[in-house]
Amino acid sequence: MALNPTSLPVVHKKLDIIPLEEIQKVLTEGLPTNFKDVEVTVVDCPDLTKEPFTLAKPGLSGSTKLVEVGGPPYLLPTVQKDKVYDLRDIAKLSDAKNVFIIGAGAGPHPYAGRNCEGIFNLVLENGTVNQQTRIAKVTPVNENCSQEILPNTETRMALLGNLFLSEGKPGKVLKVHAKTRTGRKDFIASIRECLEKKFPDKLVGLGGTFLLKEGIAKQHVMRDFSTTPIKNEEELNKWLKFYNMSAPLIAVGTLVNGDGGLDLRVQHFHSFSNHGEAGHYHIDVTPETVEYLGYFSVGEEIYRIDAPEETHTFGRD
Numbered sequence: 495m496a497l498n499p500t501s502l503p504v505v506h507k508k509l510d511i512i513p514l515e516e517i518q519k520v521l522t523e524g525l526p527t528n529f530k531d532v533e534v535t536v537v538d539c540p541d542l543t544k545e546p547f548t549l550a551k552p553g554l555s556g557s558t559k560l561v562e563v564g565g566p567p568y569l570l571p572t573v574q575k576d577k578v579y580d581l582r583d584i585a586k587l588s589d590a591k592n593v594f595i596i597g598a599g600a601g602p603h604p605y606a607g608r609n610c611e612g613i614f615n616l617v618l619e620n621g622t623v624n625q626q627t628r629i630a631k632v633t634p635v636n637e638n639c640s641q642e643i644l645p646n647t648e649t650r651m652a653l654l655g656n657l658f659l660s661e662g663k664p665g666k667v668l669k670v671h672a673k674t675r676t677g678r679k680d681f682i683a684s685i686r687e688c689l690e691k692k693f694p695d696k697l698v699g700l701g702g703t704f705l706l707k708e709g710i711a712k713q714h715v716m717r718d719f720s721t722t723p724i725k726n727e728e729e730l731n732k733w734l735k736f737y738n739m740s741a742p743l744i745a746v747g748t749l750v751n752g753d754g755g756l757d758l759r760v761q762h763f764h765s766f767s768n769h770g771e772a773g774h775y776h777i778d779v780t781p782e783t784v785e786y787l788g789y790f791s792v793g794e795e796i797y798r799i800d801a802p803e804e805t806h807t808f809g810r811d
């Protein structure tokens with residue numbers, strides 16, 4: 495079961511659309527604060543269905559939207575297990591019909607039998623589902639991470655999610671290639687902060703994918719729901735299970751340069767792999783050897799769905 499979509503509040507806002515060439519310039523100037531080798535270009539999107547990305551659609555263009563559903567207050571301090579959403583409903587509420595959805599959120603716990611991460615990557619087209627979403631769980635007893643792909647019959651997510659919706663069409667995208675991290679910011683925060691500094695009066699959102707090509711990333715997977723309330727960041731970090739996960743990792747998600755008065759999570763990327771590892775991206779732990787390759791598209795609109803009425807600021811790292 496999923497929540498009735500008519501019960502879900504939706505707030506919709508236009509994002510500021512900055513030309514790709516202008517973002518290219520801003521990142522070319524700003525990213526060297528955190529990375530030694532930086533190359534930002536505007537390119538035709540490569541076919542993302544091919545290796546190494548293996549996404550469910552080739553491109554990131556056409557009716558681009560950022561969609562944030564729910565939020566950390568539905569997980570913390572105490573889980574609200576009824577917060578289960580069907581992505582087919584979320585697409586409708588976001589005025590999207592035939593749609594390619596990628597992003598980061600909580601996986602469908604009613605399907606998994608326990609709390610899990612969702613690495614969303616699916617196509618809803620003419621009533622059919624091409625589901626390439628992975629979920630990641632912490633295996634009881636040995637606490638290893640396990641990754642599995644969802645079947646086409648399972649289109650739910652839970653609790654919270656940051657999704658990028660498009661028609662999955664080929665088109666111009668921003669290519670960001672960065673090697674050797676010299677600053678303290680992760681790849682996405684580095685991009686985000688360039689946009690924050692340059693466009694403080696605008697609301698700019700990007701969505702897309704990046705490959706951790708070389709190196710190792712610190713990623714978490716949520717353990718099963720805590721039986722006691724999680725009241726602060728310290729308790730949260732004890733409850734989350736952290737792993738060092740190896741390249742190649744394929745990440746999907748969104749970033750925005752501000753809150754926009756919508757209580758937005760400013761960045762959220764999850765990654766999957768073909769070697770069994772998957773989770774929530776924090777940062778690489780191998781700055782000297784790390785290499786990132788990202789493709790991003792600019793969001794035209796943002797949809798904030800079922801935002802928690804009472805919010806807090808922890809659990810958003």
Ligand SMILES: [Zn+2]
Pocket residue numbers: 598599762763764774
């Ligand atoms: Zn996450």
